Amino acid sequence: MYQIDDLTKTYRQGKRVVRALKNVSLTIGDGELVAVQGPTGGGKSTLLQMLGGLDRPTSGTVKLDGADLAGMNDTQLTAARADTIGFVFQTFNLIPTLTALENVETALVPSKIARQTRTARAVAALESVGLRDRGDHLPGELSGGQQQRVAIARALVKNPKVLLADEPTGNLDEETRDEIVDLMVGLWKDQGLTIVLVTHDSVVAARTPRRLRIAKGTVKDLTAA
Amino acid sequence: MFFTYLRRELRNRRKQTVVVAIGLAVAIALVIVVNAISTGVKDAQSEVLESVYGVGTDITVTQPAEGPGEGGGPGRFDFGAEDGEASEDGTRNLAQDRLSTAMGSTSFDATALETVAGLDHVSGVAATLDLQNMSFTGEMPDPSEGPVTMEMGPDGSGEGSSGGSSFEIDQFTVTGVDPDAAAVGPLTTAEVADGRTLEAGDKNVAVLDATYAAQQELAVGDEITVGGKDLEIVGTVSSTTGDGVATASDAYLPLATAQSLADLADQVTDVYVQVDSADNVDAVAAAIESELPDASVSTQSDLAEGVTGSLSTASNLIGTLGTWLSVIVLAAAFGLAILFTVSGVNRRTRELGTLKAIGWSKGRVVGQVAGESVVQGLIGGAVGLALGALAVWAVNLAGITLSGASGGGFTMGGPSGQAPPDGATVQGDAAPGGGAFGDRSDALAGAAGNAVDIVLQAPVSLWIVLAAVGLAVLGGLLAGVVGGQRAARLRPAEALRSLA
Numbered sequence: 228m229y230q231i232d233d234l235t236k237t238y239r240q241g242k243r244v245v246r247a248l249k250n251v252s253l254t255i256g257d258g259e260l261v262a263v264q265g266p267t268g269g270g271k272s273t274l275l276q277m278l279g280g281l282d283r284p285t286s287g288t289v290k291l292d293g294a295d296l297a298g299m300n301d302t303q304l305t306a307a308r309a310d311t312i313g314f315v316f317q318t319f320n321l322i323p324t325l326t327a328l329e330n331v332e333t334a335l336v337p338s339k340i341a342r343q344t345r346t347a348r349a350v351a352a353l354e355s356v357g358l359r360d361r362g363d364h365l366p367g368e369l370s371g372g373q374q375q376r377v378a379i380a381r382a383l384v385k386n387p388k389v390l391l392a393d394e395p396t397g398n399l400d401e402e403t404r405d406e407i408v409d410l411m412v413g414l415w416k417d418q419g420l421t422i423v424l425v426t427h428d429s430v431v432a433a434r435t436p437r438r439l440r441i442a443k444g445t446v447k448d449l450t451a452a
Numbered sequence: 453m454f455f456t457y458l459r460r461e462l463r464n465r466r467k468q469t470v471v472v473a474i475g476l477a478v479a480i481a482l483v484i485v486v487n488a489i490s491t492g493v494k495d496a497q498s499e500v501l502e503s504v505y506g507v508g509t510d511i512t513v514t515q516p517a518e519g520p521g522e523g524g525g526p527g528r529f530d531f532g533a534e535d536g537e538a539s540e541d542g543t544r545n546l547a548q549d550r551l552s553t554a555m556g557s558t559s560f561d562a563t564a565l566e567t568v569a570g571l572d573h574v575s576g577v578a579a580t581l582d583l584q585n586m587s588f589t590g591e592m593p594d595p596s597e598g599p600v601t602m603e604m605g606p607d608g609s610g611e612g613s614s615g616g617s618s619f620e621i622d623q624f625t626v627t628g629v630d631p632d633a634a635a636v637g638p639l640t641t642a643e644v645a646d647g648r649t650l651e652a653g654d655k656n657v658a659v660l661d662a663t664y665a666a667q668q669e670l671a672v673g674d675e676i677t678v679g680g681k682d683l684e685i686v687g688t689v690s691s692t693t694g695d696g697v698a699t700a701s702d703a704y705l706p707l708a709t710a711q712s713l714a715d716l717a718d719q720v721t722d723v724y725v726q727v728d729s730a731d732n733v734d735a736v737a738a739a740i741e742s743e744l745p746d747a748s749v750s751t752q753s754d755l756a757e758g759v760t761g762s763l764s765t766a767s768n769l770i771g772t773l774g775t776w777l778s779v780i781v782l783a784a785a786f787g788l789a790i791l792f793t794v795s796g797v798n799r800r801t802r803e804l805g806t807l808k809a810i811g812w813s814k815g816r817v818v819g820q821v822a823g824e825s826v827v828q829g830l831i832g833g834a835v836g837l838a839l840g841a842l843a844v845w846a847v848n849l850a851g852i853t854l855s856g857a858s859g860g861g862f863t864m865g866g867p868s869g870q871a872p873p874d875g876a877t878v879q880g881d882a883a884p885g886g887g888a889f890g891d892r893s894d895a896l897a898g899a900a901g902n903a904v905d906i907v908l909q910a911p912v913s914l915w916i917v918l919a920a921v922g923l924a925v926l927g928g929l930l931a932g933v934v935g936g937q938r939a940a941r942l943r944p945a946e947a948l949r950s951l952a
């Protein structure tokens with residue numbers, strides 16, 4: 228799925244240069260469920276941005292199924308995000324003025340499919356996260372766990388190849404956290420999805436077969452060896 | 453999704469939407485009202501001008517009097533010892549009639565007419581001879597002790613008695629017109645009220661202004677004395693401008709008759725020029741000026757500046773204050789729209805970043821933001837249109853009367869100079885036996901020219917409606933572009949920021 232070679236990402240803040248990722252090389256196979264752990268400021272989110280085509284590396288390559296995200300132009304990156312990559316965020320990031328169903332539909336807007344098909348697929352996605360009857364609720368009317376379910380439905384409705392999640396349980400209580408993790412592990416098992424999951428929580432990390440640790444911009448594979 | 457999202461966003465930040473829309477609406481309404489009133493005032497101005505100069509006149513040519521002593525003006529009656537007939541009580545009955553050019557203008561040779569007619573782009577010319585007739589009838593103490601000179605203020609008319617004299621002075625304006633050149637000139641805004649208008653070949657006849665005729669209790673078939681000659685009244689005319697509006701002159705004579713009565717053979721005072729297209733007016737005016745160096749050449753816009761009264765106040769007010777107010781309010785409304793849009797984008801950084809992260813293109817996000825602003829502009833435009841239409845309707849309903857006078861026509865319709873009851877005035881002492889004719893300043897107040905009252909009609913043209921809505925949409929678009937630019941620069945990685 229992912230072939231990462233000598234990836235470096237530096238941020239410039241005035242005179243200060245922050246090296247968020249230093250010469251990272253990494254392979255993530257199809258259908259893997261990977262947890263990424265590490266101290267705050269270690270570079271977890273930065274790595275996820277590189278995997279998701281949200282930003283370009285300073286140097287190195289990030290090949291997604293053979294295509295280098297680092298060499299793509301904006302249009303190509305946008306298309307990759309629209310078609311093959313699903314995102315889930317710590318703060319859910321639903322559009323507050325749109326209903327749960329409409330929020331799921333936003334992910335299908337770029338693919339320009341017919342409105343009816345779009346709605347039907349969104350309904351099915353909501354059903355798969357157990358929120359069929361909450362489609363016309365606004366995010367503000369849903370609990371945190373429910374909002375994250377909607378966000379997962381939004382990420383999965385377009386049938387992406389990979390799901391990238393940045394601290395998806397960071398804002399949830401333990402019980403809800405377990406529900407969400409169960410849901411994601413279930414989707415991974417059922418749909419053969421590749422999932423990269425950034426988490427602080429070792430309980431969450433313990434549920435995954437492969438764990439990476441990033442500190443000071445360097446990746447260490449905890450499950451290797 | 454575009455419209456659903458757009459509608460929800462605007463409804464969600466209702467306050468901003470209302471503020472921005474109302475800001476734009478007020479600006480648009482102001483633009484409409486200012487434009488409508490200014491058009492209305494312009495229409496009123498040209499009505500005033502038309503009532504004096506006639507329809508279709510683009511340029512008038514006159515020749516100013518060179519010095520205060522020259523030209524026409526207040527009449528001067530000289531009575532010698534031989535004048536009049538003595539009556540038994542030692543007074544004399546006197547009657548005198550004077551016909552001269554109107555105050556402030558002199559006559560010039562009628563060849564100017566051909567000169568002007570020969571110029572390029574001139575589509576019509578007509579010449580008139582504007583005169584003033586003054587008649588004195590009355591009794592004076594026997595002037596055998598010395599000549600009596602009486603001078604009058606510009607109001608002319610007067611009656612009274614002083615120091616054993618009783619007299620009446622009548623004054624009216626007379627315009628000699630060429631009946632053949634009826635397409636241009638003062639009679640174009642006049643319509644026949646009774647009898648007929650002047651025709652080619654007319655001689656020694658007069659047509660009266662209907663208002664003047666009614667005042668003087670004169671009717672078709674009666675006679676009027678002009679320059680000492682009795683002329684048959686063949687018709688009366690009234691102004692097409694409105695009821696009770698006087699035409700340019702009290703009496704109209706065939707040009708030749710007027711010239712011979714005033715002893716001004718082949719002389720005219722005004723040339724009315726029609727130009728083939730508005731674009732050529734200035735060029736023709738310049739050409740006339742170089743052909744006739746002594747003449748004073750006035751275009752319609754020069755003449756409009758000469759319109760006085762509340763009309764000119766309104767015109768100035770709307771011209772400066774109105775325009776500035778519109779510009780300022782419009783700028784403020786645009787600024788407000790931009791400010792709110794930009795702050796909206798800033799507040800939605802994570803939301804818009806998320807949309808980008810899940811695959812919305814830059815164009816789609818920008819379009820969404822700009823669309824919201826444009827719809828705000830459209831709402832503002834629609835409300836502004838309604839507001840403006842309502843305001844214009846109210847203005848028209850209020851029936852604001854503007855009064856305008858054109859400085860050009862010195863029609864003497866002023867109050868009569870009232871003489872003191874006895875001869876004990878300064879003037880009376882200095883010239884024993886002479887009559888005092890009232891106060892000059894009083895007379896000047898009467899020299900207000902052709903005052904026309906016009907009810908302001910502010911029209912709203914389709915053009916201004918489109919322009920106003922266009923402005924509102926432009927305001928929205930401008931805000932959309934500025935806000936959209938911000939949205940475009942926004943990195944999709946903003947979606948990952950954990951702090952809102």
Ligand SMILES: Nc1ncnc2c1ncn2[C@@H]1O[C@H](COP(=O)(O)OP(=O)(O)OP(=O)(O)O)[C@@H](O)[C@H]1O
Pocket residue numbers: 238239240245246247265266267268269270271272273274
């Ligand atoms: N846009 C940016 N500009 C400048 N520096 C940045 C930017 N994004 C990240 N950094 C820096 O890069 C480093 C790695 O940040 P990153 O967000 O990847 O850490 P993280 O492991 O996700 O931390 P956390 O657990 O707090 O989310 C940090 O030092 C951070 O300050």
Ligand SMILES: [Mg+2]
Pocket residue numbers: 271272273393
């Ligand atoms: Mg992070």
